Amino acid sequence: MEDFYESAKTYLHNTDVEFSGASLAELNGHMAEMKALREKLARGLPRAKRIASIFQIPIVAHNPITNSQFNAFTTIINGDDEGFIGDSQKLDLINETIGACMEVERSHFLKVINPLYWATASISKVLRFPFWILETSGFKSESFEKGLAGSVVRLVEMILIIALLFYIGFNETELKDVIKGLVNA
Structure with a gap:
């Protein structure tokens, strides 16, 4: 989950970067990095959803206009054009899931010793x-x-x-x- 967090943070930050006056090589390098991050996030998404579900972290966002629900983690790579859940909220949900994992890890460690x-x-x-x-x-x-x-x-x-x-x-x-x-x- 920590790796997923770092990838999501970098991806969300880089989606807001504008390249005015950048060279073609810099633009191609940025696009390649974004593609690699997007693939990594897509592969980690099912695991992140499952872990959040296990710890009952509410990762469902609600669209009040269409009255539909969607997964907040999915919006990291699929976008949230309406802005129903902010990037910082998405990262907070991942951090909450990491915190739940750390708490279980601590509990199990105390049992082991x-x-x-x-x-x-x-x-x-x-x-x-x-x-x-x-x-x-x-x-x-x-x-x-x-x-x-x-x-x-x-x-x-x-x-x-x-x-x-x-x-x-x-x-x-x-x-x-x-x-x-x-x-x-």
């Missing part, structure tokens, strides 16, 4: 393992898992896991954090 997250995730997988075996062998484990028998299996597994974590050296507060993570999962 948090050992309690990994312990909780691993324990949840272990607790789910017997039911996964039943499902893989063709049984419908939903009723078994939600019933008394499933609760007993989970209780036994939980006691074994807590004993193992205690044996490994987890202290009381770390065990509470892991159990809270399992209960909330």
Whole structure:
């Protein structure tokens, strides 16, 4: 998205450049650069739209005259002759999408470096393992898992896991954090 932003910024800036008195070579060089930027933006547009959609960034512009809607990112290369969404607004929407990506990246990084997250995730997988075996062998484990028998299996597994974590050296507060993570999962 950052590369898309830089390309869009350069493209939007260069569309406003006027070449009065420029040589033919300078004009041809500018046209070639604009063509390359336009191709790069067109190729990056589906990805940028998808990422903005994932993070629910509202990139839809509204034309009050025709009552039609259009994608603000698409207007970067297709133009917005009526000026319903300004160039700075288009760049702001890309920046908002970049900010959302950075926030998710930060959140995932914090999970990666948090050992309690990994312990909780691993324990949840272990607790789910017997039911996964039943499902893989063709049984419908939903009723078994939600019933008394499933609760007993989970209780036994939980006691074994807590004993193992205690044996490994987890202290009381770390065990509470892991159990809270399992209960909330």
